[in-house]
Amino acid sequence: MSLLDTFRPDVRALHAYHVQDAAGFIKLDAMENPFALTPELQDELGRRLGAVALNRYPGPRINDLQAALRRHAQVPDGFGLVLGNGSDELISLLSLACAKPGATVLAPLPGFVMYEMSATLQGLRFVSVPLTPDFELDAAAMVAAVREHRPAITYIAYPNNPTANLWDDAAIEQVVQAVAANGQGLVVIDEAYQPFASKSYLDRLQQHPHVLLMRTLSKFGLAGIRLGYMLGRADLIEQVDKVRPPYNISVLNTEAALFALDHEAEFTRQAGVIKAERERLQSFLATLPGAQAYPSQANMILVRVNDAASTFAALKQRGILIKNVSGLHRLLANCIRLTVGLPAENDALMAALADLLREPL
Numbered sequence: 001m002s003l004l005d006t007f008r009p010d011v012r013a014l015h016a017y018h019v020q021d022a023a024g025f026i027k028l029d030a031m032e033n034p035f036a037l038t039p040e041l042q043d044e045l046g047r048r049l050g051a052v053a054l055n056r057y058p059g060p061r062i063n064d065l066q067a068a069l070r071r072h073a074q075v076p077d078g079f080g081l082v083l084g085n086g087s088d089e090l091i092s093l094l095s096l097a098c099a100k101p102g103a104t105v106l107a108p109l110p111g112f113v114m115y116e117m118s119a120t121l122q123g124l125r126f127v128s129v130p131l132t133p134d135f136e137l138d139a140a141a142m143v144a145a146v147r148e149h150r151p152a153i154t155y156i157a158y159p160n161n162p163t164a165n166l167w168d169d170a171a172i173e174q175v176v177q178a179v180a181a182n183g184q185g186l187v188v189i190d191e192a193y194q195p196f197a198s199k200s201y202l203d204r205l206q207q208h209p210h211v212l213l214m215r216t217l218s219k220f221g222l223a224g225i226r227l228g229y230m231l232g233r234a235d236l237i238e239q240v241d242k243v244r245p246p247y248n249i250s251v252l253n254t255e256a257a258l259f260a261l262d263h264e265a266e267f268t269r270q271a272g273v274i275k276a277e278r279e280r281l282q283s284f285l286a287t288l289p290g291a292q293a294y295p296s297q298a299n300m301i302l303v304r305v306n307d308a309a310s311t312f313a314a315l316k317q318r319g320i321l322i323k324n325v326s327g328l329h330r331l332l333a334n335c336i337r338l339t340v341g342l343p344a345e346n347d348a349l350m351a352a353l354a355d356l357l358r359e360p361l
């Protein structure tokens with residue numbers, strides 16, 4: 001018996017989440033906002049953070065943040081709102097709150113890895129349904145899985161990561177209706193990439209009491225502060241709130257988020273530049289014989305190439321860090337994921353890809 005035997009075997013078998021050392025690289029691997037704050041904004045942030053009392057637990061300022069987020073996201077009156085240390089934490093809290101014996105989480109794959117990870121770690125069964133080969137939601141297969149497994153939670157990423165597309169609304173509606181027909185179970189619409197998408201599910205929420213909407217400030221430009229939020233029918237959100245660790249959002253987090261929401265227009269402007277840059281990258285990728293780029297409504301583009309591993313390595317050698325997603329799912333064979341960067345970073349990426357992707361697919 002070793003001390004390590006104290007731990008769960010499935011936890012011992014895991015690898016801790018590894019973050020690549022990106023120092024000195026053009027960092028296009030993690031869907032971050034590439035813009036630095038202007039010196040004026042940096043000064044204001046410094047002043048505001050400097051005035052925060054670190055000797056107290058988070059207090060009423062969190063209510064100001066709740067109110068600011070409600071305004072920012074135009075949360076319908078009467079809806080509940082719960083804050084998480086990134087939406088990662090909310091995914092985990094929802095699993096915890098729903099982890100009855102035999103409970104199931106359903107999600108299409110390829111998709112965001114945390115849905116599965118948080119489910120299995122909290123003892124829920126994870127069931128997945130493959131997307132179609134062009135990365136659309138397979139509505140018939142999803143509906144069949146909903147009927148068979150009666151999931152407690154069904155995740156729909158809108159847009160999806162890593163495929164970056166917005167699934168067909170009629171297909172999503174079929175899944176939402178199928179869950180409703182079970183008479184139990186929640187649907188979470190994960191709108192992490194909403195700042196770059198042409199549509200949101202927000203307007204449809206009121207028609208479907210079992211649908212919760214999740215968003216994050218990460219893609220709005222603040223991945224470093226870790227702030228996600230989930231909204232929906234108040235009595236459902238309340239259950240998630242009950243399993244939330246008290247004080248999960250630090251006073252520094254809160255102040256930085258309030259600062260960002262006070263300067264919403266600046267972050268919205270940045271998202272506009274990123275969308276324009278995305279289109280510039282797409283037009284360029286369309287001209288490359290060795291690239292098949294998929295449509296994107298996010299700040300990333302999924303691209304199929306002849307050899308993802310060697311493309312990744314060659315880009316890294318040129319100082320550009322992207323993500324090779326080939327290993328995540330069989331549908332992603334030889335796929336790389338490019339995060340949209342600053343115009344100059346995208347220029348460097350395009351110059352490198354023009355060189356590397358000359359061989360036709």
Ligand code: PMP
Pocket residue numbers: 031085086087088089112157159160161190192215216217218223226227228
């Ligand atoms: N949902 C999706 C679809 C994502 O891709 C990500 C992060 N890449 C998240 C949620 C988590 O975001 P965060 O924890 O930074 O709020």
